[in-house]
Amino acid sequence: MTDNNLWFTEQCEHGGSAFGVKIREHLHSEQTEYxxxxxxxxxKFGNLMTIDGLFMLTARENFLYHEMMSHPALFMHPSPERVVIIGGGDCGTLREVLKHGRVTHALQVEIDERVTRLAEEFFPELCIANDDPRAAFLFGDGIKWMKEAVPGNVDIVIVDSTDPVGPAEGLFTEDFYRDCHRALGSDGLLVQQSESPLFNMDLINSIHKAMRSAGFADVRTLFFPQPCYPSGWWSATMAGxxxxxxxxxxxDALRKRFDTQYYNAAMHKAAFxxxxxxxxGLL
Amino acid sequence: MTDNNLWFTEQCEHGGSAFGVKIREHLHSEQTEYxxxxxxxxxKFGNLMTIDGLFMLTARENFLYHEMMSHPALFMHPSPERVVIIGGGDCGTLREVLKHGRVTHALQVEIDERVTRLAEEFFPELCIANDDPRAAFLFGDGIKWMKEAVPGNVDIVIVDSTDPVGPAEGLFTEDFYRDCHRALGSDGLLVQQSESPLFNMDLINSIHKAMRSAGFADVRTLFFPQPCYPSGWWSATMAGxxxxxxxxxxxDALRKRFDTQYYNAAMHKAAFxxxxxxxxGLL
Structure with a gap:
């Protein structure tokens, strides 16, 4: 908390901006291995999780990010059965993925088990699908997992990571994307959270370039609001x-049998x- | 400035959030009549104007708001010749309106002349069209102007106002919309900035209701990012x-001969x- 004990504020140096939410209580703090x-x-935002002083999610508006990280890809793969989520420890993306009846296996590979344990405690609504027999959890290094993955055995990889610094830095590289490419089947899709369109055009260009260099035939970015992330405007980049x-x-999207708060068939097209x-600005 | 002298921060009580930008220098301050x-x-945001301590615009990202307040309506009216902007003292909306060759008269009715004079000084890029012979400026009360307007003589009314408190409160009422309806020709369109979709659903519902009660046949809301406004996500509501x-x-939108930074024909459809x-949630 940078201003006083009633607000949690994240200052984004490279953006020159800050976002804050008014808080009632500091419920928990811990230093994990990572x-x-x-x-x-x-x-007004329900519970908030921060990692290393940066907004990760709030109960009020995480639906934007989680729905847009999952449903566009799930409704673009012809047969999305096997999904791997790299990161995503709060289980919100997993919950959305498991709304799709075609999914038979959803594996969440989160490096820090404490993120998931704290989500279970403080964001139980995101964890309601954790007992789904199709869900599996591996607490370990997603980069290593992808390097060793059986080739062609995954339909969709969702990289639900923190910013490209620290533990997540290796998730934004051509090497990692090449491993994803190898792990994916022939119709495979990769989705990577790709930061703010307003602040991170250089990064988004580098993600596009790395994905293409890794062998993906097509790369596209989609856009959505996300109040708690820098600039309030966010993106995901998809590679096929x-x-x-x-x-x-x-x-299928028009006839989906599950509820969403942001995503729908029209929004799918609008978001791209x-x-x-x-x-x-795209190179 | 609420935290320290390096940041300007606006706290939004009803949203429970705050947005700030890092500042270099406080260039000017004045109390006008209003x-x-x-x-x-x-x-990182270029110059910033605040009114009563609230973000009005920054040089960096006002293009989002100004383009989305103008081009959707201009490209939906069959013959947009006569445009009236209520508020809009920074002249950014006027500049966008005048990019349309079909416009023959664009009148900006701003209550506070000082907003325009300061825009000329600190946001000269927004004022480049102010000398256009099609542009006219009236510094006075937009509510009164609309009440006394010749019936059927306006093609598009754009209500580019501050929040619905203080001087702008009367711009969000059925009475004002009824005056707009009378001033508009038979193909007439009204556009009103309508705050955050995340924070202001009640207000947006009340705007829809008031516009319909005022006689408009069709009312729709469009959405766009706007980092400096509460939640970073904004809307405009259009009535026909x-x-x-x-x-x-x-x-015409596909073949437009002028530059934009956000708007294009595809975004027009996406934004709605x-x-x-x-x-x-829409009642």
Whole structure:
């Protein structure tokens, strides 16, 4: 907390901006093997988890991120059965993935088990699918897991990571994406959270380049609001082993049998619409 | 500035959130007849104008708001010749409106002339069209102007106002919208900035209701990111005297001869896509 004991504020140096939420109580703090995790009760955002002093998620608006990290890919793969989530320790992405009846195996590979244990305690609504027999949990290094993965055995990889510094840095590299490419089947899709379109154009360009260099045939970025992340505007970048054209199972999305708060079939298409500056800035 | 002298921070009580930008220098401060206006040089957002301690605009990201307040309506009216901007004293909306060759008259009715004079000084890039012979400026009460307007003489009204408190409160009422309806021609469109979809669902519902009660046949909300406003996610609500279906002059938008940073023909359609919670929450 940088201003006083009533607000938690994250200052983003490279963006020159800060976002804060009013808090009621500092519920928990611990230093794990990998990072410092704090939990706060906020006035208006429900519970908040921070990692190393940065917003990870709030109960109020994590639906934006979790839905947009999962449903676009799940509705673009012709047969999404085997999904691997790298990171995603709060289990929110896993919950969304498991809403899809076609999924037979969803493996969450989170490096820090404490993130998941604290999510179970402070964000139980994100963990309601954790007992689903299709869900599996591995607490370990996602980079190593991907390097050793059986080739062609995964349909979708979702990289639900922290920022590209510290433990997550290796998740934004061509080497890692090449391992993802090898692990994916021929229709495989990779989704990576790719930071703010306003603040991180260079990073997004480097992700595109690395994904293409790793062998992916098509790379596209999608956009969504995310109030608690720097600039309040966020992106995910999707790579396909084949072209992404015509891949959207729109009829299935229109007839989906589960609830969402942000995503729907129309939003699927809208989210891939690039702002003018983005199209021009993409190398 | 609420935390220290290096940051300007706006706390949004009803949202329970705060947004701040790192500043270099406090360039100007004055109390006008209507409000307090401050200008800051920021580290990463260019110049910043605040009114009564609230973010009005930054040089870096005002393009989002100004483009989305203007181009969707301009490309939905069959013949947008006469445009009235209520508020909009920074001239950014006026600049976007005047990019449209069909516009013959654009009148900006701003209550506080000092906003415009300070924009000319600190945001000259927004004022480059102020000498356009099609532009006219009236410094006075937009509510009164609309009440006395010649019926049927305006094609588009853009309400580019501050929040619905203080001087702008009367701009969010059925009475004002009824005056707009009367001032508009039969194809007329009204656009109102309508705050955060995340924080202000009640307000947006009340705007929809007031616009319909005022006689508008069709009312729709569009969405866009706006980092410096509460939640970083913003909306504009458009009302048509006739149905808004099929009104988009898509071919004209695809062939537009002017530059934009966010808006384009695809974004036009994307922006009207409602998140699932919004569609369900709209009364």
């Amino acid at each position: 990072q410092r995790i704090d939990i706060y009760a906020t006035e 082993k084949q072209s992404l054209d015509g891949r959207f199972r729109e009829q 619409t690039a702002p003018e500056f983005f199209s021009k | 409000q307090r206006i401050d200008i800051y040089a920021t580290e 005297k006739q149905s808004l279906d099929g009104r988009f002059r898509e071919q 896509t409602a998140p699932e919670f919004f569609s369900k």
